[in-house]
Amino acid sequence: MAQPHVSRNRTRLVRALVAEVVHDAVCAFSHSDGFGLCQLYTVAGYMLLSRIDGPQWTMQAGSAWMLADPPDGWYVYDTRQPGALERGEFHCWLAKQGPTKKAPPVAFVDFTTRHLRRTAETMAIPDGNERIPWTHTTKPPAYL
Numbered sequence: 001m002a003q004p005h006v007s008r009n010r011t012r013l014v015r016a017l018v019a020e021v022v023h024d025a026v027c028a029f030s031h032s033d034g035f036g037l038c039q040l041y042t043v044a045g046y047m048l049l050s051r052i053d054g055p056q057w058t059m060q061a062g063s064a065w066m067l068a069d070p071p072d073g074w075y076v077y078d079t080r081q082p083g084a085l086e087r088g089e090f091h092c093w094l095a096k097q098g099p100t101k102k103a104p105p106v107a108f109v110d111f112t113t114r115h116l117r118r119t120a121e122t123m124a125i126p127d128g129n130e131r132i133p134w135t136h137t138t139k140p141p142a143y144l
Helices: 008-030 038-053 113-122
Strands: 057-062 064-069 073-077 091-096 107-109
Touching: 008 038, 038 057, 038 091, 064 113
Parallel strands: none
Antiparallel strands: 057 091, 064 073, 091 107
16 A cells, blocks of 8 residues: 655654654653753653654664864764763664664654754863854754
């Protein structure tokens, strides 16, 4: 049976609604604004997306790079560094499995991007107390 055509606008609206539902759940559970809680966003997103889109979603955690000040102002959560996981220096997100187990993921979802600016503003460069400014002129999206 062919899939019905869904407009891009409707797809964007559904994605935004899912992001807001996940954000609301994280905030209600944590009694906070969700900042620094990528693992809770990932679990909540996994539970919701698995129910509405099927079991092909996988929770992932690892290193992450964030460009706060283009072209060279990068922050990195590098899980290869000794003790990084124990210190909570990692990021979590969701991946949607491809058509076969060996195929690459067909989608990634990160529900924490609404906090990117604040993350940059609170992180120090590893070799000192200097901070890289957030210089993007647009507001980060609520999700990717």
